[in-house]
Amino acid sequence: MRYEVAGRNLVFATDAGVFSKDRIDRGTRELLKALTVRIRPGQRVLDLGCGYGPIGIVLGALEPDAHVTMVDINQRACDLARQNLAANGIANAEVVCGDFAEAVGERTFDVIVTNPPIRAGRSVLRSMIDWAHAHLVPGGELFLVVRTRQGAASLRKYMDAVFGNTDEPEKGGGFRVIRSVRR
């Protein structure tokens, strides 16, 4: 599939068994709307649960002087994300494969972005938020998109409890983008 952003025509190979294989998910697109003007040169960005790579690849393309790490537990998703990085000539991003908590290690980030695996359940989502808080630098931001009717209010409440703040930079199509800043 193709995706045009800021005058760039990006191409994505997808496959059965990966999230949103026929089109870039609406929630992902809302997240990208919130992020297009926010990534700055030199920032370290993590795409948490990257799938075939739409978030990391778009952000890497928009800001070539940022460094993007993409992580996914699904081997097919990781293979596609690597293939899609190469197909789009993105040199400032890498894919690490495995469970986020083990695969990424002790690195820290300026921005963590996720369209999280809602079906994995509340404890996985909460552990992602806790982990993100621990792996952001002070001033670093977590952006998470969630369908309004799939628990947006309770996830926002949890982010508020962990980070002490939230706001909603974007909403549309039944999705909300929730942001917290590490103080």
Ligand SMILES: C[S@@+](CC[C@H](N)C(=O)[O-])C[C@H]1O[C@@H](n2cnc3c(N)ncnc32)[C@H](O)[C@@H]1O
């Ligand atoms: C909702 S999908 C989003 C995929 C992609 N970012 C997008 O926007 O199309 C969530 C992704 O999280 C991945 N995932 C689930 N549990 C994970 C874990 N423990 N560590 C890393 N990735 C995980 C899934 O394999 C899936 O690709």
